[in-house]
Amino acid sequence: MIVADKKREQIIDGAIKRFIHFGIGKTTMNDIAEDLSVSKPSLYYYFPDKKHLIIGVIERVFNDFFELIKKKYNPDLPIEEILFNAIDVRNTFFQKYYMLRITEGIPDLLNDEVIKGKLQTLKQTEKDFFSEIFSRARDKKEIEHDDCAHIAELYLESLMGLSTMCIMETGKDLFPDKKTINKMTMKQKNLTSIFVRGLRCAD
Missing domain, CATH: 1.10.357.10 (Tetracycline Repressor, domain 2)
Incomplete structure (x- = not known):
């Protein structure tokens, strides 16, 4: 559970950085997955959509x-x-x-x-x-x-x-x-x- 929470927080950290730099509208879930080197299924496990x-x-x-x-x-x-x-x-x-x-x-x-x-x-x-x-x-x-x-x-x-x-x-x-x-x-x-x-x- 602790590991899962840590991964979730890492995804949020990555999203914040990209949202601030590129804007929310121009950021896709694929962008965040690539930034963090995580698979899309893993990303969607924690967040089903943007x-x-x-x-x-x-x-x-x-x-x-x-x-x-x-x-x-x-x-x-x-x-x-x-x-x-x-x-x-x-x-x-x-x-x-x-x-x-x-x-x-x-x-x-x-x-x-x-x-x-x-x-x-x-x-x-x-x-x-x-x-x-x-x-x-x-x-x-x-x-x-x-x-x-x-x-x-x-x-x-x-x-x-x-x-x-x-x-x-x-x-x-x-x-x-x-x-x-x-x-x-x-x-x-x-x-x-x-x-x-x-x-x-x-x-």
């Missing part, structure tokens, strides 16, 4: 991201510092995996029910985690708000909105440089300070 391989890549990136987010999470820190640390992790992954451009690889990718369901599940996992962060801050009397799930959703969508603006300003065919990433990070942290300040007010 869609399931894309899901594997999405899961890998999210799980690595989420593992680091949790590792950096210290509930004893002030809420603002916790959120700042999370932003640093988010933007490290944003920069590292930007060229994957998952949604650009397949035109109808987000219309696929399996992939859409997986993305929604991962998004919910992140929202639940941030809801817990805000709940702990409320328990420590750092903020005042009853619906922590709602504020977690608003907060994450706000961060995503700023990321989208960064991409639009850069141009979708250009890789955001360090200056652009730093500018995005600063805006997200400024937003966080304003967001937390607002939550300190009673409803």
